[in-house]
Amino acid sequence: MKVVFDHLTKIFPNRTKGKEDVIAVNDFCFEIPDGKLIGLLGPSGCGKSTALNLICGLEEATRGKIYFGDEDVTNLPPENRGVGMVFQNYALYPHLTVKQNIMFPLENLKGEEKMSREAMEAKALEAAKLVQIEDYMERKPSQLSGGQQQRVAIARALVKIPKVLLLDEPLSNLDARLRLQTREEIRRIQKETKITTVFVTHDQEEAMSISDIIVLMKLGVVQQIGKPQEVYDDPINLFVAKFLGTPAINVFNGRIEKHKVYIGADCIGDSKLSDREVYIGIRPEGMVVDKKGVLTCKFDRREVMGRDHSVVCHNKECISDIDIRAIIPSDTEVDANAKTITFSLKPMKVYLFDKESEERLR
């Protein structure tokens, strides 16, 4: 089931006098294709959870429409939308067993949809098998690990075979190893069921690793939509560039003079643009240690991260909150006593941004 947003807007009126209303979701206009896994990504307070609540109907839209397929669901109550939702804290009913939890949505069905006890149990078992939790059917949620609880929550959301599956920060309560495992699991389940899935996260790595499409938001406004790699390689503004990637992109104050791009005194390349002040973003993997390089920085130290190493250095033009980082293969030789270090830059990994609008300059 594809999901279409048509100028969707949600405004929370501010109760305190003199303060402005909060526009949590501002003029959403895009389409989620059928059967895809979408990552809604952004820093906290960017409106991603509100967007999710609008899809499932827990919040009412101020303006605009939401369609599931061709059906306008904007004014439908949550129970009539056919969505399944997994909450950040799972919201499993603690007094019910795993089986009862999974069966709970089925027991709510009325009229023609009403199922027999056997049919319900069969369905619940099917959902449990999908998330590989069938051995724990008689346990209470408190007797399960975080990852298992997560699976139960997913099974409960899937048991009615929803048109859209919604996941609100599904991995944030899990430890690092389990998170990795569970996100693979979510990916697998989504592939198997082919249910259109929207999941919200503030963790860019999580979003990039499993999403078909990521939607990057800031202050209620969609910044960029696209395949994770495309968005990473081709950010449309400074915010997107900074938000995606670990270590984060290095940002410098720079300028264009006579079609040459400068960081401080270093000329790092050519540009067709006219003279102006710019921000220059360079991805850590775009900086290659090279004695004949174009960018000179003060060398600080080398950090070992296992597979590859990172060089930490300083440059007075750098405006990132943290030091400049360059990712280098672990076998690269770096003189540990050197005062300075020079890099050559991969053109594909260097982006120019307007100083005022922070939009990408091409």
Place this chain on the structure above:
Amino acid sequence: MINRNNLKAWLYLLPAIAFLAVFMVYPLVDVFIYSFEEGYNFASQTSFGTGAYNYLYVLHDPYFLQALKNTFILVIITVPLSTGLALLISLALNSIKKLKELFQTVYFLPYVTNTLAVGLVFMILFKKTAYSEGLINLLINSFGGHSVDFIEGPYWAKMFVLCFYTIWIVLPFKILILTSALASVNQDYYKAAKIDGTSKFRTFTRITLPMISPMLFYLIITGFIGAFKAYSDVVAIFGVDLNAAGMNTIVGYIYDMLYGNSGGYPSFASAAAIILFIIVLTITVINLLASKGDE
């Protein structure tokens, strides 16, 4: 090392244990012993003999049976009613947004109101005097009914006043506990239920009730114990001579046996006290078992 720590721990506990032993354990044991000593006399510290006579006497005493009946009626009516009412009011309070604090305060007022003031209010409501019939009687009259003497009249009228008073006086505390219990239920459960299309009734029975059931059981158990120990409220309404009014309670009976006009029988009082203790213990154990079985 462990032993020394243990010694220290006992030393710290000693003051509390000493006080409990002297003022709680010793009297309890003493009461138990008195209850089997026939005709025990405080002054001479003597008794005629030992046996179950005290219990037989108390259990055949019409005043005690009346007190037992009164207490049971009071318990059976007020505990479920007050808990149910408190739950309804708490649910309502929890679902309104405007003026919530105001209503919470209003419902909590009886808890902080002086007993004498409450007594006065109930006088105005129920008591027949030379000048007034009482507010409730005026209401009954305006609907064409006959005046009822709630304080010295028929048994059911007196029992009604007592139950009304008891419910009214225990309600605020229960509302306070239940509103906070309801507010502490994670909202995500309700959101999840809503998305799954759970009906309001089912949400209440399958989610809200189990979530607040520990608090409900707490209120029911303390409610039972409190109602079984009813005495001062009854005196406040019907005066000291409860046997004459036919409104005595078990605690009232015990008090009368000790100090009342017909008093001076510590052995009978002790036996009645032990019977009350057994009743309360039984009910509490049943309650606890029921709450355990529910899980």
